[in-house]
Amino acid sequence: MIEQGAVIYVAGHQGLVGSAIVRLLQNQGYRNIVTRTLQELDLRDQQAVRLFFNAEKPAYVFLAAARVGGIQTNALRPAEFIYDNLAIQLNVLHAAYEHQVKKLLFLGSSCIYPRDAEQPIKEESLLTGPLEKTNEPYAVAKIAGITFCQSYNKQYGTNFISVMPTNLYGPGDNFDQKQGHVIPALIAKFCDAVKHKKSAVVVGGSGTAYREFLYVDDCAQALLFLMNHYNDSATINIGSGTDITIKELVDRIARITGFEGTIVWDTKFPDGTPRKQLDVRKLRALGWHAQTSLNEGLLKTVAWYKKHENK
Numbered sequence: 001m002i003e004q005g006a007v008i009y010v011a012g013h014q015g016l017v018g019s020a021i022v023r024l025l026q027n028q029g030y031r032n033i034v035t036r037t038l039q040e041l042d043l044r045d046q047q048a049v050r051l052f053f054n055a056e057k058p059a060y061v062f063l064a065a066a067r068v069g070g071i072q073t074n075a076l077r078p079a080e081f082i083y084d085n086l087a088i089q090l091n092v093l094h095a096a097y098e099h100q101v102k103k104l105l106f107l108g109s110s111c112i113y114p115r116d117a118e119q120p121i122k123e124e125s126l127l128t129g130p131l132e133k134t135n136e137p138y139a140v141a142k143i144a145g146i147t148f149c150q151s152y153n154k155q156y157g158t159n160f161i162s163v164m165p166t167n168l169y170g171p172g173d174n175f176d177q178k179q180g181h182v183i184p185a186l187i188a189k190f191c192d193a194v195k196h197k198k199s200a201v202v203v204g205g206s207g208t209a210y211r212e213f214l215y216v217d218d219c220a221q222a223l224l225f226l227m228n229h230y231n232d233s234a235t236i237n238i239g240s241g242t243d244i245t246i247k248e249l250v251d252r253i254a255r256i257t258g259f260e261g262t263i264v265w266d267t268k269f270p271d272g273t274p275r276k277q278l279d280v281r282k283l284r285a286l287g288w289h290a291q292t293s294l295n296e297g298l299l300k301t302v303a304w305y306k307k308h309e310n311k
Contacts, residue, residue: 001228002060009034009058011092012065019172020220021062034058044087053095061096061104073179078137085141093148103159105227106149110166110278111139120279123235132273146235153233161230166239166278170216171304187305190257200262204269207247212277214240215297218290225288239278240290256302
């Protein structure tokens with residue numbers, strides 16, 4: 001269990017997951033939380049990371065910092081996705097080992113699994129088939145991070161755990177219509193259409209792909225739960241246990257945002273992996289399951305976006 005007075009470093013605290021972790025820790029009474037912005041600490045700079053760990057001496061680390069983006073961004077900037085993520089991971093993980101951090105949680109991604117993995121995807125499916133090409137550089141970097149954690153645990157006796165969350169959404173997400181992930185990008189698109197009284201909204205893809213989604217505050221709860229109750233080198237999935245087609249998702253977001261016009265599907269855009277649902281039986285067996293339904297989470301996220309969109 002994380003002691004109340006322990007120094008906890010949340011890497012990536014301004015991002016979707018990192019901000020949710022900080023909110024949860026504060027609500028749970030933890031006050032010794034250490035954070036740094038990118039301007040204050042570039043995690044790609046090995047020497048800067050070492051100096052930071054030497055000065056702050058964190059006992060626990062949540063490694064949620066990463067370069068992330070949707071299908072289009074992954075396709076346009078593959079070199080940045082593999083370099084930045086590898087650099088961040090290697091620098092933080094090695095510094096955690098050097099400074100004898102008690103425990104570190106590495107946040108992976110469900111995109112590490114083979115494109116055509118059997119559904120729902122078990123943790124054991126890793127490296128059993130080809131990856132989805134649209135995000136391969138990002139996936140390769142995350143797989144390297146998992147292997148790094150396992151290797152250091154084996155050779156040096158560290159306690160680095162690797163968790164694989166499904167697609168996340170919620171307050172603090174990137175709502176850019178071109179660079180954001182599917183839910184925030186759609187929310188921004190439909191809210192904009194309602195605001196400007198547009199008669200039609202164009203959505204990329206066919207709408208037939210299935211995706212699983214988890215509200216980010218639920219994910220943060222799972223991460224803290226695992227930090228306190230899981231100490232195995234084997235990866236563990238985090239998800240809601242259910243999935244939905246993109247078409248159904250779009251219809252729900254249109255309804256929640258109040259859009260009543262026409263939805264046009266632009267099939268020139270790729271769908272990505274046909275189906276991606278995680279097997280979460282391992283996590284549920286430990287005693288954790290998601291609390292927030294997709295409808296409830298979408299309502300909260302749309303409300304948050306409307307409140308913050310002009311700020």
